[in-house]
Amino acid sequence: MKVLQNVKAVFVLAYMFSILWVVRNLLSLIYLFFAPFTVLFLLYAMVGSEVLPYALVGAYIMTIVQAGSDIVGDAAWHKLELKFQDMMVASPVSETAYMLAEALSELLYASPALLILSIFIYQIKPSLVTLGTIFSITLLLWLSTSALGFFISTYMPNLRNAWQISLLLGFILAVLPPVFYPIEHIPEPLLWLAYVPPTTHAAIILRDSIGLTSTMNIAYSWLILIAYTVAFLLLASYRAQWREK
């Protein structure tokens, strides 16, 4: 199958998994709005407007992470329950195209929430840098978390635990690290641990673009985030289990 046909397959399958799904089942949108906006609302209600920039950045990153980590459950469901992946493996659609379709579908699904949150973030410091940063962070974080999520999903032996793994991944990447709060809040002995997740660096970069500077060098954060993205994409491309052993 030619490259262009595979690109078409990515968009067709992503449309089928997300937009068509939402069109046929509008209530499913609630799920994606629920987590980030709940945290945003609670922080705003309990602490006040001074935490809003942090809360918005946190909610934005959490939404992208949720899109990536949801692949664990969704792709495992498509593979193990619906057996749709089996049908697609035995077809001209390439493995990479199928993986990208799963990832793109999650991004499309999350896009209404991301659009609203990005408008709020942009309003804090309207500039081309902010816009460019939002776009770049979205792309890098979406690619890295989706690749990681897809990689994990191919090793799920059953669906029972897929959703739990998905939630755990979201918790590890978007709740524990300094995504909703400044990295300076982490106690000194644990600081090294806070720098490990890619989401820490995504939050540092995004906050920096709206004037919330950090002690961390932004250039390092960009490099680390890019390195994570490349590593997770390679992991998913070469180590995802397409054929069971």
Add this chain to the structure above:
Amino acid sequence: MAEIFECRNLTKIYKSSEKRGLENVSFRMPSRGILTLLGRNGAGKTTLLRIATTQLLPTSGSVTVLGLDVVSEAKKVRERISVLPQEGRPFPPLTPWDHIYYTLLARGLSRAEAKARAKRVLEDLDLVEYAKVAADKLSGGLRQRTLLAMVLSTYAELVFLDEPTLGVDAVTQRKIWSLIKDYCKKYGSVVLTTNSISEAEVLSDYIVVLNRGRVVAQGTVDDLRAMLPYRFRVDVSEGFSKEELLSYGKVVVVAGRMRVLLDDEADARELALDAVKRRVSASVSPATLEDIFIDLVQEGGG
């Protein structure tokens, strides 16, 4: 010319359980037609099908599909096949039309061609009135037909159907049989798995009987019939002990009734007459593929 489908000394040992799924399986499907993998549950049919459709790696041996090796030439194989997995399910809120049309688009068809094929297959499978109904509102049989429609609309050179009539009613089953035969005439070959003897008998050009991961028989329906050393069967419900019946031929118990398999027509008549004398019911009929199947899988230790 390349074989349609061939397995050579195929063995599959599952790493996780060390269980042997397939053991030294060899057979070939030299020309276009319908090949049936017949066997009981757990016989290894789905394992074999998953290896052939590039979803599972074999432990040893080789499988070629349309002349291509399924391990080293998997990408080329995938471009020319289509598969109906066992117990697959459609996406709950999507309609049969969505499933067929969009998967055809994803396979590279143009919108016009995908639309035309989707319409045709919906008509062929009597799904027109359900075309716009969400899959979670369809019965199990209609869902199975939707999945089958997704596969049959691909016009792939070789389609693999894992228990295609699972969960459908008898009328639909016959409709599906005729569609599978029609597909084979018009578009390509079919490899299907089943544990239904009547399905295998009606559809198959070639049957491979699997039991506990091994091939216990293979050939056409006539070849398999010829393998059975019994031409007749006599069913008796009561009035005879097993020892008495063993003097006539091989005795198998089917649904609480004794079935005697024998080759001599005179012996069959004698047994029937004996039953009449004892005032118990008995029926005499020619041995069928079912008798051969039960004989084979029981002989094989199944």
